Amino acid sequence: MNEESILTSIKKLLGLNADDKSFDADIIIHINSAFATLNQLGVGKKSGFAISDDSATWESIFGSNLTLNGFIRTYVYLKVRLIFDPPTSSFVVESIKQSISEYEWRINSVVDY
Numbered sequence: 577m578n579e580e581s582i583l584t585s586i587k588k589l590l591g592l593n594a595d596d597k598s599f600d601a602d603i604i605i606h607i608n609s610a611f612a613t614l615n616q617l618g619v620g621k622k623s624g625f626a627i628s629d630d631s632a633t634w635e636s637i638f639g640s641n642l643t644l645n646g647f648i649r650t651y652v653y654l655k656v657r658l659i660f661d662p663p664t665s666s667f668v669v670e671s672i673k674q675s676i677s678e679y680e681w682r683i684n685s686v687v688d689y
Contacts, residue, residue: 582607582637582652583630589653590661594630603660604628610655611637614648617680618687644686651679 584594586607592599608626615624625637638645654676663669 579633579635581630582627582632582634585634585649586653586656590657599660600629603656606656606659607652609659610652613655613680614651614683617684619644619648619683641686644683647679647683647686651676651683654679 583600583604586603587594587596587599590603592603604627611620611625611627614620615622620637627637634645634649638648654672658669658672658676663672
């Protein structure tokens with residue numbers, strides 16, 4: 577996996593241009609909220625982790641475990657999407673919530689492994 581900025585990759589998944597900084601503060605808050613949940617699931621350092629700009633990379637925070645990294649990236653995106661840009665359809669909202677729950681279970685399984 578390449579060293580990829582957490583903020584930039586989440587912005588890309590949200591359909592935002594990496595150069596557009598107008599929503600960075602909002603997105604960073606939501607990313608850090610997802611990180612707090614991940615920390616409670618046993619991911620990362622006990623002291624927690626957070627980003628403040630686009631310099632933090634997935635690998636610098638979560639290491640090189642490809643399975644865990646894949647789950648974490650999708651999980652953080654889904655959590656941010658649900659808060660930052662929620663779908664208008666209640667069916668899509670429920671689907672995202674179910675996916676988040678499944679990723680929490682899977683992440684927990686990898687951490688316990």
